[in-house]
Amino acid sequence: MTIEGTQEYSINMGPQHPSTHGVFRMVVHLDGEVVTKVEPKIGYLHRGLEKIAESRTYAQFVPYTDRLDYLAGPHNSLGYVQAVEKLMEIELPERAEYLRVIFAELGRIASHLVMIASGSLDICGWTPWSYCFRDRERILDLFEMTAGNRMTPNYFRIGGISHDVPEEFMPALKSLLDDMPELLEEYYGIFFGNEIVQSRMKSVGILPKELAENLLITGANLRASGVQYDVRKAEPYSIYDRFEFNIPVLYGCDTYDRHLIRLFEIQESSKILRQALRDIPDGPVMAKVPKVIKPPANKIYHRVENPKGEMGWYIVSNGTTKPARVRIRTGAFVNVQMLPAIIAGWKIQDLVTIFASMDLVLGEVDK
């Protein structure tokens, strides 16, 4: 309701705006400084990956998967290669499975670090940003020494991984894991314990459980709304059923909890990494795969727990070397709907923190 003598107006935020983490655009309708409605406009990074997939062979498409959610490249590839392996019924050697899990979880940690970093940047906190990026570099170093590329390692192949890790990988990973508890404490102290952060974020942007389920929200955002659901537990893929870890769940449903749950997830991921490091066997890293990858005509829907939400790969094969359809269900794309649903009534400065808490990556939203 507008006050007499005033009128609603709308402003355009993005696509080039520092707090939209990429090329996201929203039309914000305002009454004074209270937001009444937000219309998200996406597609500024739409690259047509699903169409590209139809003109590539199965193996050629693997590098593209890294570029979906570029903050956590390995986990996207994991979903794709596993879907194709399921179609072809390939059994993987043990060591490859372990290395895949190690890479996927490292990617998750890197992604969550960027999330916390950019969340703090949006409320003008430069120090947590530099701390998180400092430690993220150590993970990228691990990627680099193995695969050669920092952010998009393109390390997984259909039927295994491209090559074994170098000698210095395991000691470096171990030292990172040893430092992890201390680092987490540091992030907690500098960001989550900060008074400004708490007053800006606590009880802001409530996403109730029922609404989250109805909006099909997945991933950490759902878990911060009190639903304990994780594909790694609910429908274990790869070798996630061998590890002991918890699914963190918070009941605050607000912006603060959506940030905090990422910290707990880093903790759980490092738990998985520690176990993987302990149990990893020696052996080959590539299964016997035919030279030409030609899955039989069939359909598969395979889903994995991406850092941003659930990622689903629906692959329809027609018996040739190229897929008939590759459908990518990305968590972030569906999670965008959260914003217009919960934004009404908050001030314009809350819009920025609520947006940051959704943890969108535009590569994944737009595909």
Add this chain to the structure above:
Amino acid sequence: MDVKKEKELRDAEVTAEKNILRTNIEKFLNWGRVHSFWPTSFGLACCAIEMASTGGARYDLSRFGYEVFQASPRQADLMIVAGTLTRKMAPVARRIYDQMPEPKWVIAMGNCACSGGPFADSYAVVPGADSIIPIDIYIPGCPPRPESLIFGMLQLKHKIQHPSKVRLVKYGK
């Protein structure tokens, strides 16, 4: 050493003692510009994250004086096109370029901005940002390492300081 040269050097020394340097205005302004680019943070895709890491603690872009990433194109003189330029985004990119004050330069960071990269045959992607905006420096890589970005910016510095090196060569008559 001949006498004439020696005299010149001595004169130069005397002027230097008075804290005076002789140069022309263009060179002087360029000297200022190349040591303090203000890039506009035009991050499009994956490369934007590498651009952010370049500003981070390890690579420390501020060693060169280039770390002031401006959100507004009106206060920037360098545009780093970091990522895939889609056809939906192209008019926006052009508009941001037009809003920047002169003199201005553009760096295409990453394969996508250089030539469309892996997405060149997609229906929604502009094959190369250079068809939309004039580009000074191309940095290949998918995504390029932070060192590549720093090298690219130093090349741009070189290019501005020595315009004669990069002028178009006329072939034929």
Add this chain to the structure above:
Amino acid sequence: MVSNILRARVGELAVRVNGAVEESLGELQLTVNYTDAIEVLTGAKNFEDVPCDFLHDLCGMDLEDHLEVVYQLSSLHGPQRLRIIARVERENPVIDSATCIWKGSDFLEREAFDMFGIQFRDHPNLKRIYLWDDFEGYPMRKDYVVESYEQRAIMRVRKEGE
């Protein structure tokens, strides 16, 4: 793996709407006509003991002679999974919107409309989501011809108010 209860429930539902049930690689699939889509989705959501009440994915699919809308269902409370395929005509692709059951299917349906041109009846805001408004054709259809490099290199004129 598919539980026997789920198999029985899907069988009952298939008989009611005259659909075909298939099972491969541990996934159940139910193919129906587009007119029954909403009935099937509501039925699957309210299955006894094994409710498939979470819509994971909704996507289009082009099979040359007809189009399909593929729903991937599962649940937050159990391991059950079900794929429902609704066949739609190619010339006049119309299907009822699932937004009355899950509000979150809004964006997924807009994407299917954007890529395949499938019209969702009673959708609150059926507009192009990824591509710009005056884009011609539906790119994910098999007969779509991608424009040449030269055409794509020309800057699109931005519509006022876009």
